Every structure is written in structure tokens, then in C-alpha cells.
Amino acid sequence: MKTRAEVLTTVDLGYEQLFVFDGGPHSRVRVLYGATWLTEEGQAGDSIVVAGSELALHGGRAVAEGLVPTRLQIVDARPRSAARYAGRWLRQAARDLRQLLSRLQLGAAEPST
Numbered sequence: 001m002k003t004r005a006e007v008l009t010t011v012d013l014g015y016e017q018l019f020v021f022d023g024g025p026h027s028r029v030r031v032l033y034g035a036t037w038l039t040e041e042g043q044a045g046d047s048i049v050v051a052g053s054e055l056a057l058h059g060g061r062a063v064a065e066g067l068v069p070t071r072l073q074i075v076d077a078r079p080r081s082a083a084r085y086a087g088r089w090l091r092q093a094a095r096d097l098r099q100l101l102s103r104l105q106l107g108a109a110e111p112s113t
Helices: 082-106
Strands: 002-013 018-022 027-033 035-040 047-050 054-056 061-066 070-081
Touching: 002 018, 002 061, 027 035, 027 047, 035 070, 047 054
Parallel strands: none
Antiparallel strands: 002 070, 018 061, 027 054, 027 070, 035 047, 035 061
16 A cells, blocks of 8 residues: 655745755645746756646756745655555554663562561
8 A cells, every 4th residue: 555645845935036956756846825937957848836836846956936925835745655654653662662661670679578
């Protein structure tokens, strides 16, 4: 089973302010308000992305420029397997159990005579 875990990065750009970032193959740029000019390394054309729309990236370095004051989000949606989540959960549970056992052993009182 595959799920997608989204990581959001929110960026505010002023007029003509540039933001350079590396977009992954599962990334998108979403404009919350304003408008941005976007160009990607290795892509022939540039794009203008306006409020309420988003654009899928192709995995190269990208440059966004605010055409007006703009807030944008870079959405990185990587596929994650359920096995990876289960493994992480089991490792954390084992750590927690070891800590609990350690505390119980330290807190044990000696038998009274």
C-alpha cells in the first residue's frame, strides 16, 4: 500500500523578489495569493502562476519571482509505503519499551532484612 506524505513550505515574496529552490519530481507550486513567474532548470518555457492555481514541477532547480506581493506553497508529495511507517512505529515502540524497562530496573528497591 502506498500513501503520500505532503510537506508544505510556505514562502512570502515581495514585488520582484526571487526565491530559488530545488523541486522534486512529486512537487507542485501552489499560489495562495498574488502571482509568480516560475522557471525550471531544463524546461523550455516559463510559467506565470496566479492565485488559486498550482503547477507541477519536473524535479530540477526552480526560480520563482513575485510579480506582486505573493504567498506561495511548495508542496512535496512523496509516495511513502505503509511498511516504512510500520517500521518507524516499531522502532519507536521498542525505544519507548527499553526506556520504561530501564526506569523500572533503576527504581527497584532492595529487599528489606
